[in-house]
Amino acid sequence: MGTPYVLILFYSKHGSIAEMAKHIARGVNSVGGIEAKVRQVPNVSETCEATTPEIPDEGSPYATLDELAECSGLALGSPSYFGTIAAPLKHFIDQTSMLWLTGRLIDKPACGFTSASSMHGGHEQCLHSMMTPLLHHGMVWTGLPYNNKALLSTTAGGTPYGASHLASNTDEHQLTNDEKSLCEAQGKRIAEMAIKLAK
Known part of the structure; x- marks a missing residue:
């Protein structure tokens, strides 16, 4: 069996979530004995079923259900669309019934990260919407405690429910x-929890 990993699974339309995933991976990789595996999900067609190439044109490889099943921890990332997760990520999660039936994710830690282009654009509600299917899977939600001082000093993103980013517009991913x-702290915490819960 290979090195245990935290699966950083996300959908990113304008780049903010992909940028956050990099920093969460940095936090995961700062912990010994575990590594980050960064994966994205493909877009979904608005009108009819469309085929997507197996390898994306850019960014991280597409995730597989096997990678989710074998992970030691999960960091789930999505832009906030009306206070909930984006359809491509929801579509991927909706395919995990067999993992639920077999209990493959029970007692594994999970966390979420999100981005919205307004201060009250649904950051926290989006993170709450991520919790629901993962709690059904028996996962253990891992937020961001206030010993991370950036939660108190931030004038942009950041919540105790998970890392977030305030984009000044849809193309702003700085x-x-x-x-x-906070992203790096989230990655470090999910990695540490994955190691603890695996014992």
């Missing part, structure tokens, strides 16, 4: 220093 710090 994270503030506090947002970077």
